[in-house]
Amino acid sequence: MGRFIARRLLIAIPTLVAISFIMYAILALAPIDPLASFGADPRVPPEARENIRRALGLDQPWPIRYVKWFTAMLQGDFGISFMSHSSVTTLIAQRLPNTLAVVGVAYLVGIAVAIPIGILSAVRRNSITDHVVSTFAYAGFSVPTFFTGIVLIIIFTIKLRWLPFIYDSTLKITDLGSLGSQLKQSIMPIAVLGLFDAAVLTRYVRSEMLEHLPLDYVRTARAKGLGERVVVVRHALRNSLIPVVTLIALGVPAVFAGAIVTEQVFHVPGIGELLVRSIGNGDTPVVSAIVMIFAALVVVFNLVADVLYAVLDPRIRYG
Amino acid sequence: MAATSQARVGTLPTEHWRPARSLWADAWLTFTRDKLAMVGLFMLAFLVLAVVVGPFLYEHPTGVIDFSKSLEGPSLEHPFGTDDLGRDLLGRILWGGRVSITVGITAVALAITLGMTVGALAGYFGRLDDPLMRVTDVFLSLPILPLLLVIIYLFRDSITQRFGPDVGIFLMIVTVIGILNWMPVARLVRASFLSLKNKEFVEAARCVGDRDGRIIFRHILPNVLSPVLVAATIGVGGAILTESTLSFLGLGFPPDVPTWGRLLFDSQQFLDIAPHWPIFPGLCIFVIVLSINFIGDGLRDALDPRRKI
Numbered sequence: 001m002g003r004f005i006a007r008r009l010l011i012a013i014p015t016l017v018a019i020s021f022i023m024y025a026i027l028a029l030a031p032i033d034p035l036a037s038f039g040a041d042p043r044v045p046p047e048a049r050e051n052i053r054r055a056l057g058l059d060q061p062w063p064i065r066y067v068k069w070f071t072a073m074l075q076g077d078f079g080i081s082f083m084s085h086s087s088v089t090t091l092i093a094q095r096l097p098n099t100l101a102v103v104g105v106a107y108l109v110g111i112a113v114a115i116p117i118g119i120l121s122a123v124r125r126n127s128i129t130d131h132v133v134s135t136f137a138y139a140g141f142s143v144p145t146f147f148t149g150i151v152l153i154i155i156f157t158i159k160l161r162w163l164p165f166i167y168d169s170t171l172k173i174t175d176l177g178s179l180g181s182q183l184k185q186s187i188m189p190i191a192v193l194g195l196f197d198a199a200v201l202t203r204y205v206r207s208e209m210l211e212h213l214p215l216d217y218v219r220t221a222r223a224k225g226l227g228e229r230v231v232v233v234r235h236a237l238r239n240s241l242i243p244v245v246t247l248i249a250l251g252v253p254a255v256f257a258g259a260i261v262t263e264q265v266f267h268v269p270g271i272g273e274l275l276v277r278s279i280g281n282g283d284t285p286v287v288s289a290i291v292m293i294f295a296a297l298v299v300v301f302n303l304v305a306d307v308l309y310a311v312l313d314p315r316i317r318y319g
Numbered sequence: 320m321a322a323t324s325q326a327r328v329g330t331l332p333t334e335h336w337r338p339a340r341s342l343w344a345d346a347w348l349t350f351t352r353d354k355l356a357m358v359g360l361f362m363l364a365f366l367v368l369a370v371v372v373g374p375f376l377y378e379h380p381t382g383v384i385d386f387s388k389s390l391e392g393p394s395l396e397h398p399f400g401t402d403d404l405g406r407d408l409l410g411r412i413l414w415g416g417r418v419s420i421t422v423g424i425t426a427v428a429l430a431i432t433l434g435m436t437v438g439a440l441a442g443y444f445g446r447l448d449d450p451l452m453r454v455t456d457v458f459l460s461l462p463i464l465p466l467l468l469v470i471i472y473l474f475r476d477s478i479t480q481r482f483g484p485d486v487g488i489f490l491m492i493v494t495v496i497g498i499l500n501w502m503p504v505a506r507l508v509r510a511s512f513l514s515l516k517n518k519e520f521v522e523a524a525r526c527v528g529d530r531d532g533r534i535i536f537r538h539i540l541p542n543v544l545s546p547v548l549v550a551a552t553i554g555v556g557g558a559i560l561t562e563s564t565l566s567f568l569g570l571g572f573p574p575d576v577p578t579w580g581r582l583l584f585d586s587q588q589f590l591d592i593a594p595h596w597p598i599f600p601g602l603c604i605f606v607i608v609l610s611i612n613f614i615g616d617g618l619r620d621a622l623d624p625r626r627k628i
Contacts (some may be wrong), residue, residue: 011456018457024468030473138355142609144560146567146583146599153596158508257464261564275465276568287469294462303462 001310007307008230009112012299019295020070027284028062069288078289083281088289091273098167099270101258103259106190117198119206122231124214133202145258149192149265156188167268181191181291189266193258197251204247208240241299242312249305346545349621356617357513359610365366366607369414415577420607422493422578423559429497431551432556434504435543439535440513441505452509455598459502467561470495471570484573492571496558504550506547509585511543545622553617556611563604579604 001164053059060068072079121133157165167185188203212218215234221231260272273292278286340348350356391401399408441451455605471491479487515521516539524538563580565571572578579600586596 015457015460019460022457022461023469026466026473039516085390108433138609138612139605142556142612143605144563144567144601144608147582147597147605150583150597150601154590158591158594173350175398184437196338252464257462260464261567264568276468279468279570291462291465291469295460295466298460298462 004310005135005307008303016296016299017070019299020292022064023291023295024062024066025231025287027288028065031199044277054201058229070239073292078292079285081278081283081286083278083283083286088285091274091286092289092293095269095271095274097142097265098268099147099256099259099272101191102167102268102270103193103255105186106193106195107223107252107255109194110201113194113198114201114205115244118202119209119232119237121202122206122209125210133206137199137202137206140195141201143196144261145192145196145263146261148195149188149262152188152192153265165266167266189262189268192265194259195260198253200251201244201248204244205240208243209236212236212240242309243314247310249301250302253294256297257296335620346618346621348495350617353402353617353620356621357611359613359617362606362610364578366416366455366603366610368422370413370605373413374410374417375412399599400593400598402582402589402593406575408596410579411582412603413581415579415582415600416603417478418489418572418576419559419562419578419580419604422489422496423555425559426493426496426500426562427554430500430554431547433497434501435508435540435547437501438508439512439540442509442537443516443531443535448509451505458499463499464561464564467495467499467565468568468570471565473488475570485576488533488572488576492562492565492601496561497573500554501557504547504554505547508543512539513544515539515542545618549615549619549622553615554612555616556587556608559604559611560622 011141033251050059058065069079076089080086081088085265116143117133121130124130153165156163162184164181164185165188166180177205195239196270213232216229218236226235235277256272259270263270263273264266264276271293274286275290277283278290283316348544391397395402397407397409398410404409404410411627437451441455442450474491475488478491481487499535521538524534529538562571562578563583566580567584569584571584572581574581578594582600583597586593586600589596
C-alpha cells in the first residue's frame with residue numbers, strides 16, 4: 001500500500017511541475033505587459049518604470065524568473081500582488097474561507113441529495129419517481145449555473161424580496177440574527193451549486209446501483225430472508241458507492257472551477273472572484289498562484305481518487 | 320459504410336428473414352425508438368433551423384438603437400422584449416445563436432481531429448505511446464476553466480489586432496476550447512487502436528501489403544467512429560456551455576456579437592427593471608445543451624454493439 005501511494009506520488013509531482021512550467025511560460029510569453037498601466041501613465045518617468053521592473057524582478061529572463069518563483073512557491077511564498085501590494089498568500093488566505101463556505105457546503109448538500117434519490121430512482125426503475133429524478137438530473141447538468149443563479153435572483157431577490165443577492169463577507173456570526181443573515185446570503189449560491197452537483201452525482205449513483213442490483217450476491221441476500229431495506233442499503237449500496245466515492249473525489253476540482261462562475265453571479269469574494277478580478281487587472285502573481293492552486297487540486301484529487309479506489313475495493317491490487 | 324455492413328452467415332428460415340441492414344441503419348432504428356433522443360433531435364433541429372433561417376424571416380434590424388423603447392418587456396412588436404439600448408432581443412438571440420452554435424461545432428471538430436490524431440499515433444505506433452500519453456495526462460491535469468480565462472485575457476489584444484475583433488475572438492475561443500478538450504477522445508481512440516491493431520483483419524490487411532497509413536485510415540479508424548461520434552455530440556454541448564461561460568464572465572465575444580452568454584452578461588445590471596432579458600437567451604442555452612445531451616445518450620445506446628434489436 002505504501003509503495004502504491006509512493007509510486008502515484010512520483011507520477012503526480014512531475015505532472016505538477018510540468019503544469020507550473022506550462023502556465024508560467026504562457027504568462028511570460030504572452031504579448032501583454034504586466035506594467036501596462038504604469039506604461040500608459042505619462043507621469044511615471046522611464047527610469048522609475050525601470051526601477052519598478054527591477055524591484056519586481058521583471059528584468060530577468062523568464063526561465064530564471066520561473067525557477068525563482070517555483071522555489072519560493074515551495075516555501076509557501078507566491079510573491080507580492082501588483083495591485084494591492086500585499087502578499088499573495090495573505091490575499092488567498094482571506095478569500096479561501098468564503099469559497100469553502102459556499103463550494104464546500106454546496107458539494108456536501110449535493111452529495112446528501114444525490115445518494116438517496118439516486119438509490120430511490122434505481123430501486124424503482126422505470127417508475128414515475130425514476131422518470132422525475134432522471135429528468136431533474138438531465139436538466140440539472142444541462143443548465144448553466146449562471147442562468148440558474150440569475151433566475152433565483154429574479155425570483156427571490158427582485159420579485160419576492162426575501163434574500164439578498166450580494167454576499168457580505170464582513171458579516172460576523174455573533175448571535176441568532178447574524179446567523180440568520182449568513183444563512184440568507186449563502187442559501188442561493190449554495191442552492192445553485194448544490195443542485196448542479198446533485199444532478200451530476202445522481203446519475204452516477206443511479207447507474208452504479210442499477211449495475212449491482214441484479215447481481216448474484218444481492219439475490220443471495222434476499223434469498224436468505226433479509227429485508228429489502230437491508231439488502232439495498234447494506235449490500236448493494238456499499239458496493240455501488242466504491243466508484244461513486246472516487247468520482248466524488250475526482251469532481252472536487254471541477255466544483256471549485258464551477259465556483260468561479262457562481263462567485264461572479266452572487267459577488268462572493270472567494271478565490272474564483274479574485275481570479276477573474278486579477279485577470280482583469282493583469283495581476284500576474286495572483287493569477288499564477290490561483291491557477292497553480294487549481295492545478296494542484298486536480299493532481300491531488302486524482303491521487304486521492306486512485307488511493308481511495310485501491311483502499312475501498314480489495315479486488316484492486318496495488319501494482 | 321461498406322466495410323462495416325453485416326454479413327449474414329448461413330441460411331435463416333424464411334419466416335425470420337428480413338432485409339439486410341447495415342450497422343448504421345440498425346443504430347438509426349434503435350435511435351428512433353428512443354423517445355428522449357428523438358425529443359432532443361427535434362428540439363435541436365428547431366433551434367438550428369431558427370438561427371439559420373430565422374434572421375431572414377424575422378426582419379427586425381438587430382443593430383437599431385431606439386432609446387424610447389429601451390428595456391421593454393415582451394410585446395407583439397418585440398416578442399422577447401428589448402435591451403437597454405432598445406434593440407430587439409429576439410433578433411439578437413437569433414444572430415447570437417449562430418455564433419454560439421458555430422463555436423460549439425468548430426471547437427469540437429478541432430478537438431476531435433487533435434484527439435484522433437494523438438490517439439491513433441499513440442495506439443498504433445508503440446514507440447509513440449508513452450510520450451504521447453504522458454502529454455495527454457499532463458493536459459488532463461490542467462485546470463481548464465481558469466486556464467481558458469488566462470489565455471484569452473493574455474492573447475485577446477494581439478489576436479484581435481491581427482484578425483479583427485470578431486473573427487479574432489472567434490478563432491481564439493475555438494482554438495483554445497479545442498486545444499483544452501482533445502484528451503478524452505485521444506484516450507478513447509488509443510484504447511480502441513490498442514485492442515484492434517493485433518486483430519486478424521489488420522494482420523490480413525498487412526499480409527496483402529497495405530501500408531500503415533492505409534491500415535490506420537481504412538481498416539482501424541472506421542471501427543473507432545461510433546464512440547468518437549458519441550463523444551463529439553456531447554462535446555458540442557460542452558463547448559457551447561464553455562463559450563457562454565466565457566462570454567458571461569466578460570472574456571468572450573465583444574458586446575456587438577450577441578452570443579447567448581454575452582446577452583446574459585449584459586443583462587445583469589438590469590435584472591430589477593428587465594427580468595425578461597436574461598430569460599430567453601438562458602433558456603436557449605439550456606434547451607440546446609439538454610437536447611444535445613439527450614441525443615448523445617441516445618446515440619450511445621444505439622451504437623452500443625451489445626444492444627438488443
